[in-house]
Amino acid sequence: MDEISPLQRRADGSAGPIRRTALHDTLVNHLRDMIIEGDLEPGTRLHEGQLGEQLGVSRTPLREAIKYLASEGLVELVPSRGAIVKRFSPKDIHDMLTVLRTLEELAGRLACETATDAEIAHVRELHDEMIDRYKAADRLQYYKLNQDIHTAIARLAQNSSLIDIHAMLQTRLKRIRFIGHEGPEKWAAAIREHEEMITALEARDKDGLSEVLGRHLFNAWDRVRDSL
């Protein structure tokens, strides 16, 4: 594992009060990103001394961040042996997708009931932009907007618990989705599903939206199952 960017702390001598957000949050987000983006592969031990030095933080706040991530399910705590990056089996992923599917179906139904027209219009904007990124074959931005759309739909449901859990599952699966690079035809199929989604949402077609969201995630499993 190569160079890892230290957190934004006194990069230079000037000690201006740069840090606006609490260090804890910064650390959590940073570690989460490192795990999602593969800087820390599954099974890797989180070496407190070493990792702390790389990030320019002492062990105490680092340990606190690790405990936080442990509760999120991204790392596993082994007594007297520290923490390791959690490894997900294909079944684990399938399980998560099953739950996520159910939650998105729920979100879709609720969204059709509670969303305002303006909110739906915003999702439409995200959708159109995603289509642009698709046409430009910009996979990274496509993925990002894809996630944003699903997150946005979850938010439309106006259910905080649903939003939280949905976000948690998305985070856990993000690492997987980074890997699953489907071929052009499957990608096109995913796009068609998204077209159906936005159509159903704008029509406030509860059952239609719920159905396509479920189907979309079911197909997502097909797309990643090979590259397990």
Add this chain to the structure above:
Amino acid sequence: MDEISPLQRRADGSAGPIRRTALHDTLVNHLRDMIIEGDLEPGTRLHEGQLGEQLGVSRTPLREAIKYLASEGLVELVPSRGAIVKRFSPKDIHDMLTVLRTLEELAGRLACETATDAEIAHVRELHDEMIDRYKAADRLQYYKLNQDIHTAIARLAQNSSLIDIHAMLQTRLKRIRFIGHEGPEKWAAAIREHEEMITALEARDKDGLSEVLGRHLFNAWDRVRDSL
């Protein structure tokens, strides 16, 4: 706030290596219980020095446990002001119950497919014992077995993600359920629903089990909404 039992650490002078489980887990569970059972009411600040002294632990592991619970959603971290016990609004509870309902419906369907006869028989045992506790008007044990049954059904689904999230929501709602003491007639209705449940499960009636589980939780909302 009155006497709080210190963790099992050198209560006397003898320093025998009593502690078998990691302190972190012990602390997390202890704090969780304190929150659920109302020793720490919503809005209470978790005073690190004071709380640590009460429990006989230094601030470091205590802070780690608090961060863990923050990720679980039981406490809220306020920058530079520590942690406070999270306060749930009626809408929050309704939101949680909505999600929980969807998850239990899913669990019911999956359980009918994947559970072994032995596992179902075990749930039946729990059920019968719960009925006994009901007839004995033993509310505490009734509640405990009630939760156990719902947890058991979630486990039958053999979906680790579902089990985890279900457990998390149950934990968050446990504090609420402690309050919601319904009257005799509503209690009897809940019992009838449970009878339906076990019948549907033994018949492996997916739709039936799913339906009654959903209805049961919907009614649960009715039972607690008054004592918000």
Add this chain to the structure above:
DNA sequence: CTTTTGTATTCTGTATGCAGCATTTTTTGT
């Protein structure tokens, strides 16, 4: 009497130090 400002105290946030457990390496006996 109210408001504002300066000071003191208290608590959080971070760093460091020490003890115990795990693991690895070395040594010793067969």
Add this chain to the structure above:
DNA sequence: ACAAAAAATGCTGCATACAGAATACAAAAG
């Protein structure tokens, strides 16, 4: 030469110490 035991090393777990921020209090001005 191989196995088992013992020592040594490295890391985690916990406690303590220090610095900075927030709040509470007090004094002074309007």
